[in-house]
Amino acid sequence: MASKQTKAPSSTQELLNNCRLLAGLSLAELAKQTHSTLPVSPVHAKGWVGQQAEKFLGASAGSKAEPDFPNLGIELKTLPLNANGQPQESTYVCHIQLMGLNQQTWQQAWVNKKLQRVLWLPYEASKNIEYGKRKIGHAILWQPSPSQARQLQQDWEEIMEKLCMGEQQQLSAHHGQFLQVRPKAANSKALTKAYDEQGKLCQTLPLGFYLRPDFTREILKNSYLHQ
DNA sequence: TTATGATCATCG
């Protein structure tokens, strides 16, 4: 008998236990659990599953730049799976502060801190399945392996080299093997402050860090091997 | 506006 969870978990074990209550639920059932309405169209509810998962699991609400479970240092990410059970989209990690990125090390980088411990919550996102009938899977608590951490740092350094030179205009999603940079804004006309190549203040398209699907596919694959 | 939660939709 599952019931609505809204209290922040005080331990990792409690969080994982709560995740077991979610496993196997359809999105329609999730809506009931969180006393929410199932969106009619996912087109206008892009972050809905993630937000309901936060609500159910007691993640700290809002848009604060801190982990979803601050006391546990755990970040929650939903992982949309295609008909073959593979991640079908990239994963947004965080916004990039173009104004405060000089002399940052990988250890200090917000994108790195966010990826220290991630609770992945896979769910069926195939459009072959009616939205309300798509089911949630078993959560995976993940930490980057030494190899993964190395790969991420390598991508980050390549990207930061350009960002710190004010070359954000020349950056595209083509850079980085696993970690990439893409626009993160309401639309293509949105602007945020940055420095240009001459070090002058300028306005530019806001960017965010994303993980390519290949990276999350590997996480999912490894989790099966360890079950 | 800056953050969070992401997926959409077009193009190569």
Added chain:
DNA sequence: CGATGATCATAA
């Protein structure tokens, strides 16, 4: 048909 660039919703 996968990836890139664009877009949608919400909070503070």
